[in-house]
Amino acid sequence: MTKKKSILVTKLLSSEQKMKLANFDLIEQELIQITINDQFKLDHVSDFVVFSSKNAVKALEKGGLIGALKGVKVYCVGEKTAEFLKQLDINAEFVAENAFDLANFLILEKPKKITFFCGNLRRNELPALLKENEILVDEQVVYQTDLLKPKFIQKFDGILFFSPSGVRSFCQKNKPEAIAFCLGNTTAITATDFFEEVFVAEEQSVDGLINTLNETYGYA
Structure with missing residues (x-):
């Protein structure tokens, strides 16, 4: 059995959105706090x-x-x-x-x-x-916007980013070794400063980003 790709999702998703990512091993962790x-x-x-x-x-x-x-x-x-x-x-x-x-x-x-x-x-x-x-x-x-800067022990195959601040928060204490999947061009521009491989959602929505992830790994 093929091991599922490990994906870090940097915001909390709805149950319906998680269902669309059933082919992956998901970790949800918010990286920023907005006041x-x-x-x-x-x-x-x-x-x-x-x-x-x-x-x-x-x-x-x-x-x-x-x-x-x-x-x-x-x-x-x-x-x-x-x-x-x-x-x-x-x-x-x-x-x-x-x-x-x-x-x-x-x-x-x-x-x-x-x-x-x-x-x-x-x-x-x-x-x-x-x-x-x-x-x-x-x-x-x-x-x-406060950067939470969590430290992750495990490695990820892909990371879903929703803001430039999320990218910066992750990279404070973690190596940018995964593929970055970004919601919007501004987030993608920031990600390219750190990550070698960056994808941006064709449709600027959470569902659009999920679709991009699925398409990249052949689950579309």
Whole structure:
């Protein structure tokens, strides 16, 4: 009998999602902890607003500040972020796959200033590129990401990553010897700094990442 491939899943999955991974030996372990700040004060919002993730939107929702987005142009990274905004009756003007693409789009739009809602570990591409092009960035850090940095004794054949922070958390105390399967291009870009072999989900969803894993190992 062929031994099952060992897969580390870096977030908790639903029972239905686990069923789709029945051909693997699964280990579930969260690598990061998110703390939403719903107590921040918001005195003013620019006419152009940017969200780096769904967690940034959650912070405004929990703080009762979604109303501040009415009448302004909203841009975001990721389809999940855009979907969550839509649930709150906010339509994103443009949805980018990563922060670099969003920055380049905004440079063409030429706003004088943007309000950027993000986490404490956000990547630097977007604010750096905008500032280089003389666009003022009002950065609002509205959630905290803590790296849990667990140490694993066993080796894995593959690892499912859902954020750049998860990649960094794993690599703090573990060797990047497995295949990295990533949800989204931003996570994949970070993974390529550490892992030799990186796959990115064709569809940016948990189910899409599971499908990519199954296809890679011939279980599609």
